[in-house]
Amino acid sequence: MPNENQFQIEYFINKICSCEQVSPELIVKTQSIISDPEYITTCLESTLNDLSENARLMSDVDLLVFYIKHWKNYRLMCDALYTSCLSLNLQRIQYNFSQEEKQIENISVTSQRLWETILIKSLFSRVTKACLNAIDEHRNNRLNLDPNIIKDVLNIYSDENLYILIKQDKINRTITDIYIDCFESQYLQNAQKFFTDRKNHLRTDELIEYLISISNYLHNELTFAKRYLPAERSTYSDLTDILEHLFFFGNIFHNVWNDLELLVEQENYFQIANFYKAINQVPRIKNVVVELIETEFYHSGRRTFRSVDKDAMEVN
Structure with a gap:
């Protein structure tokens, strides 16, 4: 030629x-x-x-x-x-x-x-590690990650054609579901490990600040995860359960009442507004706390709520 x-x-x-x-x-x-x-x-x-x-x-x-x-x-x-x-x-x-x-x-x-x-x-094994590593780096604020990249990889994992290819290799004969075996299990373990470490660095004796911090953590994590986790899988629900069980321990929501009551007595409506703004990002925290406020704070009169609402609007 x-x-x-x-x-x-x-x-x-x-x-x-x-x-x-x-x-x-x-x-x-x-x-x-x-x-x-x-x-x-x-x-x-x-x-x-x-x-x-x-x-x-x-x-x-x-x-x-x-x-x-x-x-x-x-x-x-x-x-x-x-x-x-x-x-x-x-x-x-x-x-x-x-x-x-x-x-x-x-x-x-x-x-x-x-x-x-x-x-x-x-390259399959390396891609799996790269996917999990990129998510971990994003959690640590070391990487600006496009969620559509992760979403596309996870769509590949659910493709029957890839499953057929991977199953052809004897070394991968134990895989029954690529998404679960190669991503989901390790993904949930990594999330639990990361947020357990974060929890250990938070002061749980100051419940208002604690709930503000974890509200921001959960909002950022769950909002981002929802953009790439497949809706037909239970991963998002499992992740939510893990984080809620990790952060919402004992009678934390009832114990926070004393701190809220003190803020009201001090007329520190700005901090109450900051608290409300943070928990408003996470429905589970918001719903429980709002129910607590409706039960307890009504005894303090409507004037308290008008003050909190005014400051909340200023913060927003």
């Missing part, structure tokens, strides 16, 4: 492996120079191996974006590769080169197998 043709084919394979849109003009141009299907396969395999090595040096987020892009597009890229071989295929049929014809017809299947082996399956 002339060097110029090799260069053109390598350029085409690199374009295919970038998972970018391949123009019809480029496909037609490549059709006219392809003469050796084995060279196509060899070139594709080499390029995918290079991509796999480069992916191991990526940051967690970059790896997730890379994996999502290839998962969504690699079958289309393999179809484009097959289309580029149609001209040669017709020539082989015309001259009845049955063996070569079979090679061409299977180029799409061969390329998919290479893609799945070299990228999809080999």
Whole structure:
């Protein structure tokens, strides 16, 4: 094969492996120079191996974006590769080169197998760790994470096609549900560990400040988690239960009454307003505290509520 043709084919394979849109003009141009299907396969395999090595040096987020892009597009890229071989295929049929014809017809299947082996399956474990690491980094305020990236990865985990691929490997034969076995269980453990540590750094003897702090923690965590956790799974509900059981211990809501009563006696309506603003973010805390206020504070008269409402509006 002339060097110029090799260069053109390598350029085409690199374009295919970038998972970018391949123009019809480029496909037609490549059709006219392809003469050796084995060279196509060899070139594709080499390029995918290079991509796999480069992916191991990526940051967690970059790896997730890379994996999502290839998962969504690699079958289309393999179809484009097959289309580029149609001209040669017709020539082989015309001259009845049955063996070569079979090679061409299977180029799409061969390329998919290479893609799945070299990228999809080999990077799977690292992608799982990267997904959990990125969430942990975001919790620690060290990473500005786009929740749609995590959402896309979790959608892949629920894809039956990925399950079939992963189950083909003997090393992964114990996986029955990729989402649960590879993400959910560790995700909930990480959340419990992280917020247990946060709780240990909070002073529970100052209940007003404690509830303000955990209201902010829960609001930030649950609001963000809701943007990427799949609605059809129970993970969000399980996460909420874990956090509520962790932070809402004993008679905390009844014990807070003494602190609220003291704030009212001191006419510290600004702090009460701050407290209300914080707990208003978390329905479970808000509902319990509001019920407590309605039960106890009505004895203090409507004037107290007007003062609290006025300050609350100023804070908001």
